[in-house]
Amino acid sequence: AQSVTQPDIHITVSEGASLELRCNYSYGATPYLFWYVQSPGQGLQLLLKYFSGDTLVQGIKGFEAEFKRSQSSFNLRKPSVHWSDAAEYFCAVGRFVSGGYNKLIFGAGTRLAVHP
């Protein structure tokens, strides 16, 4: 069965520091992987996605993620965190059904706090 694990529930970093949020998945075939961000009281915004090809994907707001099949991981990184990055981050794995329907399974999320 598909599953997504985000080992870190809370992470606190200083503004300007680098960031890595961990995500491990379990899936029987080639995964479609996503990172979403949720600011307080807001909806889910897609940061980036991996479908195929280059295993290092670039997203919005300066985020990137690297797909490592051997480790079943899709960790999210940012070289320098801004205070506005404080939010909850969700990793998700998607499954395409024939015809293009896509069901997402989400991880439990990592709440990021940024110290000034």
Next chain:
Amino acid sequence: EPEVTQTPSHQVTQMGQEVILRCVPISNHLYFYWYRQILGQKVEFLVSFYNNEISEKSEIFDDQFSVERPDGSNFTLKIRSTKLEDSAMYFCASSDSGTTTSANTGELFFGEGSRLTVL
């Protein structure tokens, strides 16, 4: 930029009452979804909808829940008799048809959610 819109943003209801949450998906999308997030927990899949019928539903989506596309633009989630444990944020999403090779990736676009509080 096209977006998914949801109403109401927040609804408070008494246990046992019926609730309808409304969503306007992106106009050229074909697939529609409802997810929910109980406070402090992960986002959970409820149901997907395509071609005027349910494609898949989770074990959460029991007989108390139903979905409908009553016209060409709206997609609704109805909870017939709400329970305390239905209190959650409900997210609507839509996607186009994705394939592994096309530029259409079937990415889900989410609305900002409808917060349901059952008292």
